[in-house]
Amino acid sequence: MKIEVWSDYVCPFCYIGKRHLEEALEKFPHRDGVEIEFKSFELDPNAPVNTSLSIQEILSKKYGTSLEQAKNMTDSMSQQAATVGLDFRFDTNIPTNTFDAHRLTKYAETKGKGAELTEKLLHAHFTLSKHIGDRDTLVELAKEAGLDQEEVMAVLEGSEFSQDVRNDEDEARQIGVQGVPFFVINRKYAISGAQPSDIFLNSIQKVWDEENQTSPLKPLATEGMACDENGCEVPPTKK
Structure with a gap:
């Protein structure tokens, strides 16, 4: 089974949804048979790498709300994150552009570190309030993930893997992705949003059962007289 996940690194529900999926997979008896692939999606491709605005100011401007209302929004998201063991710190969060982060992840996938x-x-x-649009920060994080510093710097200084990111985003448009996180199972089934872990588990189990059933037929009657590779079962003669 393959689960493809379209997400962005500045999307709070993408991180929460990731945890919900992981919780579901911990309970799934066939976890070793599940492959997860993360796909690139930019919530705001035009976002600047550096900005003086806080996330609350950005949300206030985007949704036409007051700063207090925007803070209530981020507080609510922090509370939801806490239910799955995540510590969101929006007061020190650094908004940025995520294109280089997505490019770097594409490189990391080629090294088995995606x-x-x-x-x-x-x-x-x-959680750490690091500037993930800053290339020095990206190099630092890549090193922590076990990637070669010189190769990482070369990727970030060039344009390599740009098309890979664009291909993911084009594909998202083609299949009708309106927002993230967006999960696609075996290219047949879709789950939109950070659904509860039990919904993920039930959905994954259902797909697994459907994909691995030995016959498309539903039995209406069983245990009648029949023959198999061992011969025919002959019922006793009535006296």
Whole structure:
């Protein structure tokens, strides 16, 4: 089974949804048969790398609300994050552009470190209040994930993996992704949003059962007289 996850590193519900999915997979008896692939999605491709605005100011401007209302929004998200063991610190959060972070993750995937870097980027942004649009920060996080510093710097200084990010985003538009997180299972089934872990578990189990059933037929009657590779079962003669 393959689960593809479209998400962005500055999306709080993407981090929460990731935890919900992980919680579900911990209870799934066939976890070893599940492959997770993260796909690139930029909530705001035009976001500046550096800004003097806080996340509350950005939300207030975007939704036309007061700063107090925007703070209530971030407080609510922090409370939801806490239910899955995440510590969101919006008061010191650094808004930024995530294109380089997505490019770097594409490189990390070629080295088998995509999952490690994805987690580090989310944790750095939401909990450590690091500037994940800053290339020095990205190099630091990549090193922590076990990637070669010189190779990482070369990727960030060039344009490598840009098309890979754009391909993910084009694909998201083609399949109708309106927001993230967005989960696609076996290219057939979709889950939108940071659903509770039990919904993930039930959905994954249902897909697994459907994909692994030995026959598409539903039995209406069983245990009748039949023959198999061992021969035919002959019922006793009535006297």
